[in-house]
Amino acid sequence: MNAVLIVNPTSGPSENSQLVPDLTNALQSQGIQAKICPTTAEENGQGLATAAAKSGAKLVVVAGGDGTIEAVARGLAHTQTALGIIPLGTRNNIAASLNIPTDMAQAVQVLIEGERSQFDLGKANNHYFMEVVGIGLEASLFPCGDDVKEGIKSNYWAAIKSFVAGFKTFLQFRPHRLVLRFDGRRARLSTLQVNVCNSPRYGIEFALAPQAKMNDGKLDLIYINQPSKWDHFRHFFAAMRGKHLPHERLKMYQASTIEVRAYPALEVHADGECIGTTPVIVEVVPKALWIYVPTPELVVTFTQQNSAAEKNSIFDFIQHPHISEPQIPNSEASEL
């Protein structure tokens, strides 16, 4: 089989000078001949993916972190070209959400023994996303988070300064009044942040909507009405462990279109990229992308292969006994 391999040589926590030969060998061992297309600081992979789809490629394999996977996904949206994923990032949330293993050989095995299936994307105003839209505090904090991540790689002092700047933002941020309209309902609230999830996991492994499915034609809307900062902090800390804060004002809904207005306006990020301020309309784009994912049998095989050694692997996440089915209260939103 022929494929285009889009690889981000800078993804992940450390450099690997053998990355491209390793990838080429892993693909060749499964009979895949790949044309190598590295990303650059200017070309994040979206343009490479668009060009590959236009030239009729049946398979584009992306080797990179979540940012690179999302860029390539945007380039392949609404095409017949299927996406294969070899996760190389620091968090690999998308791979975890799709049960794709982080082991290179296993990820390549998925391209041959897995299944080609259609998945949803989300659209916030005109920006496509795979994982999440965050409105409010999180969007204001994301730039500091990125700086901390970069600083940890190269400059600890810069990382500490960015962390302090983020902490200041957290302390100074005040709740905003919001109006949400979604699928014929309306909610008025005062909150620090609203999230709209397409995938179950994002960011620093936040499992904010662990029940979210990337192929259900729906988005998951989550917020806490009138939270204290402490509520907010505990909520996200719990989400990092796959739990939900038992909070009476934690609201979760499923919807296909969500309109958010805030007074005053709030910043909005889509998959960690700032895309402006409210008002924003977030909608699901069903079946926008073909992706190779493991069959259920393959997930079992990989789980067995990785069992004891991989305590912190994606399989812990998908099989964790304390990820509970959250309640979906519908009490607060009124009919329009």
Ligand SMILES: Nc1ncnc2c1ncn2[C@@H]1O[C@H](COP(=O)(O)OP(=O)(O)OP(=O)(O)O)[C@@H](O)[C@H]1O
């Ligand atoms: N050749 C390159 N040189 C420098 N930067 C690059 C290059 N190719 C891509 N980038 C940048 O890498 C970033 C995307 O990194 P990516 O998300 O894939 O890895 P990561 O941050 O390690 O992983 P994760 O998002 O899972 O934490 C983008 O900002 C993109 O512009």
